[in-house]
Each structure stands twice: as C-alpha cells, then as structure tokens.
C-alpha cells in the first residue's frame with residue numbers, strides 16, 4: 001500500500017508476549033487502533049495517593065498476540081511492493097530494550113515460521129522480481145551498523161568486498177536531499193538465498209551484549225538497505241526507477257538502573273540513549289510543520305536516516321512495548337514517540353531517472369529514422385542524393401585540392417563527386433568565405449512570368465573567382481573555357497596557335513549554359529556568363545523560373561536548333577536575293593505573276609512563320 005502524498009507515517013504498536021502483562025494498566029480498545037495507558041502516581045515522589053493518570057494513543061494498528069506472518073502483512077508488504085515500483089520505503093522498530101524489536105525485524109532463527117520482516121521482505125522482493133518479467137531488476141544489499149557513534153560495514157567480511165577506502169566511512173549528502181554512506185559496500189544479489197546469506201553474515205557481525213533485561217541485547221543500530229533498480233522492457237529503456245528499502249532495527253533505550261549495565265555495556269547504553277534522544281528531537285521537528293530546520297546532523301543515526309523518515313519515503317514504524325507493570329514508564333515513553341512519529345508527513349514519489357547514455361543512443365536512433373524519412377521525402381520530391389552530413393576532413397581536402405589545381409590550370413574540369421554535397425548551411429559558409437576575399441554584391445531581381453522570388457548574385461569577380469564559385473556550388477559544369485574566333489568566325493585554339501604575322505585581335509565568345517544544380521535544395525538553374533571585361537554574373541533561379549525567352553531562343557538556335565537556324569539563314573539569303581532580283585527586274589512582271597510585293601518586315605514575319613516548328617521556342 002503506497003501512502004498518499006500528504007499522509008502521515010504509519011505507526012503500529014506491538015507488545016512482547018509476557019506472562020505478567022499489565023492488563024489493568026494497558027488497555028487495547030476494540031477499534032484495534034487505540035492504546036490506553038493508566039499509571040499510578042509514584043508514592044516515592046512525596047505525595048501518597050492511589051490516583052491514576054491515563055493517556056490514550058490512537059495509532060494505525062495494534063499487534064497484540066499476532067503471528068510474524070500477520071505482522072509482515074500489516075507492516076512490511078505495502079512498503080516492499082512500493083519499493084519495487086520506485087518508492088523509497090522504511091520499516092523501523094523502536095522501543096525499550098528487550099521489547100522485541102530484533103524479533104520483529106529479523107525473527108527467531110531457530111524457527112522458519114518465526115522469521116521476521118527482513119527475511120520475508122527479501123523473499124517477497126525476489127518473488128516479485130521473478131513474476132514481473134516485463135521489467136529488468138537489479139538488487140543490491142548494504143548492511144550498516146552504528147555502534148558508539150561509529151559507522152561499521154557489517155558486510156565488510158564478505159569475500160571480494162573492496163573494503164573501506166582511506167577516507168573511512170561517512171554519511172554524505174546527495175544532490176536532491178538524499179544521503180548515502182561513503183565506504184559502505186554494496187552487494188549485488190540475484191536470489192533470495194544469496195540475500196539471506198548476506199543477512200546472516202551481517203547479523204553474525206553485529207555486536208550484542210547481555211544485561212538484566214535481554215541476554216542478547218543489540219548494542220547498536222542497524223540499517224539493512226535493499227537498493228532496487230527497475231527498467232521496463234516495454235516502455236522507454238532510457239527511463240528507469242530506483243528505490244531504497246531501509247529495514248531498521250534500532251538499539252533499545254534502557255534505564256541504567258534497571259538494566260544494571262556496567263563497563264562497556266554501560267558505555268554503549270549511554271551512546272544508545274543519546275542517539276535515541278536526538279532521534280526524538282528530529283522527529284519532533286519533522287512533526288512540527290512550522291519548523292524549517294530539522295537537526296539531522298546531531299548524530300550519525302539521524303543523519304543516516306535523513307531521507308528515510310517521512311518526506312519522500314513510505315515510512316512505517318513499529319513501536320515495540322514490553323507490557324509489564326514494571327516497564328510502564330518505558331511503554332509510555334515509547335508510545336509518546338510513536339504518536340509524534342505519526343504526525344510526520346510523507347510525500348512519497350517515484351524516483352524516476354533518465355539514463356544519459358541510453359538517452360543519447362535513443363536520440364541517435366531517432367535521428368537515423370528521421371534521416372531515412374527525409375531521404376524518402378527527397379526521393380519522392382525528385383531530390384536525389386541529398387546529404388545532410390558535414391563534410392569529412394578528407395572530402396574538404398579533396399575539394400580544396402581540385403579547386404587549387406583548377407585555378408592553377410592543371411585541371412580542366414572540376415569533378416567533385418556528388419557525395420560531396422553542399423547543403424544550404426554549407427553554401428552560406430562558402431559564400432561567407434568568399435565575401436572575405438572578394439566584393440560580393442547581392443541584389444534582388446524579378447523575372448517576368450515567375451512568381452517565385454529570384455536571387456541574383458552579381459559577383460564582381462575575375463573569372464578565376466567565378467570558377468571557384470561555380471565549383472563551390474558543387475555543380476557539374478560544362479566547359480567554361482571561352483572560344484576565341486577571328487573576324488570570319490573561325491575558332492582558334494589558344495593552345496595550338498601557329499606564329500603569324502601581325503596578330504589580328506580575336507573576339508572571345510562565352511557560352512550561356514544552364515546547369516542544373518541537382519544537389520542544392522531546392523533545385524536551382526544557374527546561368528553563368530563571363531564577359532570580356534572579366535565581370536561575371538551568376539544568376540540563381542528557382543527551377544520554376546525558366547530563362548528569359550530571348551536568351552532561351554538564342555541558346556536554342558546555337559544548339560538544338562542550329563540546323564533549323566542554318567536553313568532559316570539560307571532561306572533569308574535566298575529571299576533577300578529574290579527581293580533584289582525583283583527590285584532590279586521591276587520593269588517586267590514575269591517572275592512575280594499574281595503575287596503582291598512584300599515589305600521587308602512582312603518578309604521577316606513570313607520567314608519566321610515558315611521556320612517555326614514545334615521544337616522552336618516562340619520568340
């Protein structure tokens with residue numbers, strides 16, 4: 001059963017069986033929750049009377065004459081199940097010496113039925129771990145003893161235990177308000193059997209002493225902690241929950257006069273009483289909601305229990321009493337502590353964490369999936385070969401090498417593999433680098449018939465830098481070498497020129513070529529032109545914008561329509577010839593019978609109409 005946030009620590013009272021149970025002084029009311037204590041005034045304190053004083057304590061339950069099994073069911077089970085869900089839990093026994101705390105927590109070793117809360121809790125933990133196959137659990141045990149204000153690792157004797165470091169053991173504060181014990185060994189446990197072995201090993205190491213009230217009196221406080229970590233197989237594997245289940249067997253308070261302790265046992269009793277008194281002070285502060293400060297650090301016991309007493313912890317206290325008339329003052333004292341503890345508020349929450357390593361792995365997987373999805377989108381949008389990875393050092397070196405060789409003239413054509421794709425970001429980087437070295441003027445340009453915004457980059461660069469820009473936009477370029485022609489239009493190879501007489505200046509022609517930059521998103525068409533005066537224009541147009549008609553027609557005539565253009569020119573020559581003939585023979589009408597004379601403009605139109613085919617763009 002998990003406590004609701006804001007509810008109080010659960011407190012139950014358990015009385016040790018005794019033949020001399022003080023029925024007239026201790027009364028358990030039928031509601032099963034209330035204990036009434038009646039006490040005679042002490043005649044030794046002066047005034048003799050038989051007046052009774054009564055106190056009533058309403059707790060969460062009374063465990064009187066009940067089996068160990070029932071005690072576990074009512075005290076331990078809920079806390080253990082909560083710990084498996086990720087809630088911290090504490091089960092603690094408090095009471096005078098000989099009242100049955102160790103019996104409640106550990107039980108009697110000679111009889112299996114009399115095993116206490118700790119072995120039953122360990123059994124339940126491993127039973128649940130087996131049942132909950134949808135989770136992966138990891139369980140560790142630690143066993144701390146606080147003896148005479150000294151921290152002792154009760155499992156230090158276990159084989160393979162690393163031992164306490166040079167700093168010794170100490171209670172240390174953790175981020176988030178928790179505490180842990182530095183130097184305390186943690187033991188991985190995979191089965192109930194291993195856990196019980198560790199419990200018994202620790203119990204053997206515990207310090208016990210004998211006095212009048214208990215021949216096996218615990219002389220120390222002990223905290224067995226079950227550390228549980230659970231990861232779901234079905235939900236996100238980066239998320240996991242942890243919990244600490246503290247099973248606390250406190251040493252009992254004792255009246256030195258009654259126990260007759262001497263020597264070492266007396267010294268121990270003083271430490272025990274002192275630490276229990278600090279515990280009471282801490283509980284008093286915790287129970288008082290107006291108090292800001294809780295004195296946890298006054299003693300090792302309260303410091304070690306700082307995150308186990310209410311707060312983010314599902315806490316249950318068993319107040320053990322020794323129900324004989326001679327112990328009535330101790331019983332009263334224990335019940336007062338119990339009722340204070342009952343005022344301590346709890347706000348248990350699941351301790352959920354995110355594993356940073358697994359989280360990174362998960363995000364990397366997610367990125368991979370998103371990349372695949374993007375790649376599918378790009379394929380569907382006819383944008384093949386897009387890459388969003390940054391260029392490796394080798395790729396950058398290769399590009400730089402090609403650029404250098406191209407600029408030096410030792411490389412005719414840039415052939416950068418399309419794997420070296422520049423994305424928008426990289427494009428911007430290239431542009432920024434260029435801006436550092438050259439004057440870059442950017443201007444908006446609108447083209448008729450296109451609704452999309454067009455960007456025109458007018459680079460005031462020499463041809464070398466222009467080539468570099470072309471290269472860095474990563475397109476496959478057609479030859480950008482200018483063609484040199486003489487006055488007759490004959491092409492001249494500058495590499496292979498024979499020495500001639502007085503040189504006639506050559507005319508340089510630059511082709512306008514549309515180059516699709518497949519690897520830049522969105523797809524651009526780039527027109528580049530290089531002029532005699534070394535001024536270069538680079539125009540990046542969205543694919544939705546065709547080139548201007550006039551230019552497209554010129555290109556068409558120079559390339560695919562060159563044959564038609566040739567015929568057209570021939571026809572024009574023939575027609576002009578005919579017109580001249582007509583004009584010279586205007587005296588006679590033999591060749592133009594029935595046909596009206598054409599004007600020069602009409603002839604042009606005629607030629608155009610005749611030469612227009614489906615493959616010629618309209619001019």
Ligand SMILES: Nc1ncnc2c1ncn2[C@@H]1O[C@H](COP(=O)(O)OP(=O)(O)OP(=O)(O)O)[C@@H](O)[C@H]1O
Pocket residue numbers: 015016017095096097098099100101102103104108214216217218219250251252253320
């Ligand atoms: N509910 C019980 N049923 C049977 N025997 C009990 C019960 N409670 C206590 N005893 C017996 O009483 C004796 C003292 O109990 P126990 O050692 O558990 O007391 P304690 O509170 O732990 O004392 P101390 O603080 O001195 O360690 C033991 O012999 C134990 O077996």
